[in-house]
Amino acid sequence: MPEPEPVAGCDVCAALAGQRAGARAIGDKTTVIDCNIEMRNHPHPKGARR
Incomplete structure (x- = not known):
């Protein structure tokens, strides 16, 4: 999968993407997965672009 x-203009998604990149840089696969799950489950207004 x-x-x-990150959804454009979403501060939560931007923060999660940054955290995910930092985790990936140090080899922290658990945090990378956690960020992906949180980003997938984060609610956005209808019409927001994913």
Whole structure:
């Protein structure tokens, strides 16, 4: 399954994407997965682009 992309203009998604990148840089796969799950489950208004 491909990783979720942050929704444009969403501060939560942007923060999660940054945290995921930092975790990936140090080899923390658990945090990478946790960020992906949280990003997938984060609610967005209808019409938001994923």
